[in-house]
């Protein structure tokens with residue numbers, strides 16, 4: 001009886017140390033970012049708060065939605081300013097209530113056009129569908145804005161890869177580099193550029209960033225479940241042994 005209990009104690013000690021290691025790593029990981037990135041030169045202006053999440057829809061000629069997107073968008077732009085005589089870095093949020101969406105849908109491409117009054121911004125996102133593989137992706141991003149004069153675009157991108165009839169989802173912040181001077185940060189993104197049924201998103205395909213985020217709770221949960229199981233088995237074995245002991249006496 002004692003040996004079994006000792007063994008199970010040792011086993012649960014093992015699970016405990018696994019758990020503490022996991023927890024330690026979790027905290028180490030969350031502690032890391034603020035201490036990193038030492039600034040020696042003049043710090044860039046503080047980035048604005050998280051952008052608000054907007055609902056953007058593109059409709060067909062007959063009024064049915066053919067592209068839907070829910071996301072917060074942040075533009076990260078660097079440009080050379082003649083008046084300041086230097087390269088300026090700016091981070092700007094797209095305000096959903098001041099942004100108008102339009103666009104068009106074809107068989108193998110869908111376009112979302114977002115227009116904001118602020119700096120006469122016009123942001124175009126083009127999604128392409130490969131009918132052979134039934135996969136879509138974000139293939140092009142173009143930005144026109146008065147910054148005082150910014151036009152940056154790239155038609156050979158490969159982001160937000162999803163399957164026809166399903167939506168692509170990424171809760172975590174994602175950075176989509178478009179050109180050296182322009183990148184797009186997405187927040188709490190869900191988008192479906194093809195195969196919408198009614199005004200509803202299809203099943204969501206989660207991005208890798210979100211899956212990595214899910215991993216730590218799963219590991220901790222599994223370790224806890226293992227611990228409970230070991231204690232339970234030890235208890236049951238211990239009880240059985242002591243019963244047997246009484247019977248022989």
Ligand SMILES: *[C@@H]1O[C@H](CO)[C@@H](O)[C@H](O)[C@H]1NC(C)=O
Pocket residue numbers: 054055070
């Ligand atoms: C966006 O759409 C979702 C679901 O369709 C809805 O719950 C939410 O209220 C909408 N948000 C805005 C700002 O329209």
Ligand SMILES: *[C@@H]1O[C@H](CO)[C@@H](O)[C@H](O)[C@H]1NC(C)=O
Pocket residue numbers: 060061062064
């Ligand atoms: C609207 O048009 C699309 C193609 O342009 C078609 O697939 C869809 O069935 C139409 N919906 C209705 C309600 O007519």
Ligand SMILES: *[C@@H]1O[C@H](CO)[C@@H](O)[C@H](O)[C@H]1NC(C)=O
Pocket residue numbers: 047076077078091180183185
């Ligand atoms: C903007 O982009 C620059 C590099 O192009 C990067 O150093 C900076 O961290 C980015 N800022 C945000 C808020 O994404």
Ligand SMILES: *[C@@H]1O[C@H](CO)[C@@H](O)[C@H](O)[C@H]1NC(C)=O
Pocket residue numbers: 078079080087180181
């Ligand atoms: C793009 O950024 C670089 C520095 O990163 C700058 O030298 C260049 O002038 C910028 N281009 C434009 C069009 O603003």
Ligand SMILES: *[C@@H]1O[C@H](CO)[C@@H](O)[C@H](O)[C@H]1NC(C)=O
Pocket residue numbers: 085
């Ligand atoms: C811009 O800065 C450079 C050095 O950084 C200087 O040589 C040049 O004269 C400046 N031009 C103007 C218009 O201030």
Ligand SMILES: *[C@@H]1O[C@H](CO)[C@@H](O)[C@H](O)[C@H]1NC(C)=O
Pocket residue numbers: 095097098
């Ligand atoms: C848009 O939203 C911002 C932030 O929520 C708010 O300050 C502003 O008043 C709103 N503007 C309009 C026209 O609704």
Ligand SMILES: *[C@@H]1O[C@H](CO)[C@@H](O)[C@H](O)[C@H]1NC(C)=O
Pocket residue numbers: 130131132133
């Ligand atoms: C579409 O997918 C098929 C199969 O994965 C691939 O062979 C083909 O090159 C793709 N077409 C395009 C235009 O990317």
Ligand SMILES: *[C@@H]1O[C@H](CO)[C@@H](O)[C@H](O)[C@H]1NC(C)=O
Pocket residue numbers: 153154155156157158177178179180
């Ligand atoms: C467009 O994006 C591709 C893939 O990310 C990159 O290799 C290419 O340099 C970009 N083109 C420009 C003009 O920035």
